[in-house]
Amino acid sequence: MAKPTRITNNIRTLRFKADEMSQAALAEKIGMTRQTIIAVEQGRYSPSLEAAFMIARALNVPMEEVFQFTETTDPTK
């Protein structure tokens, strides 16, 4: 089973705020596949830093509004 990432995101919400942009439209805008956008939205795949910036730029918001890092008490986890 794939290990869930500690990075959460608001891509789904932000897509709807951006004129209900579809996953396919976002994928095309940043040169990725729709499957990758689905995986990122579901938190199953953490994109590269470059891809994260491109997603934020495509949604016209700062990066920290798109992605958040979940803190845990144990730094090793």
Next chain:
Amino acid sequence: MGFNEKIYAGIIATTILVFGWYLFDIAAMAADGQPSVADFGPRLWLMMGLYIVLLVAVTIVAAVTGKNDKETYDERDNMIDLKSERIASYTQGLLLFGLLVLVMFEYSLFIIAHAILGIMVVSTLIGFGMRLYYYRRNV
């Protein structure tokens, strides 16, 4: 199912079909005694030719049925390729170690050559099977 998944599923099905038929046929031949190159040579060429033709057909079918898929190869595809190939390489290494045992016990060249072919088939199936698994699991 995306274009990549269709291709991988097609490759797996083709590999099982063609190599399965060949190895099954060769095993039956070997049960009756040690076949010579003249016995299995034509089958080997037929199998290779059939495999290439079927792979081309799979690619064409996937391209035609997925012509509306605006898909490109991105960093996630690359990651899935690397992860799958790593598992396939481990398997291949392990099976090649088993092959050394066949060599040590002085099995015939016919058996060793087909064991190598079998190892290549198994690692190919594992490589593409893992790709399909990762895509299906949305990793």
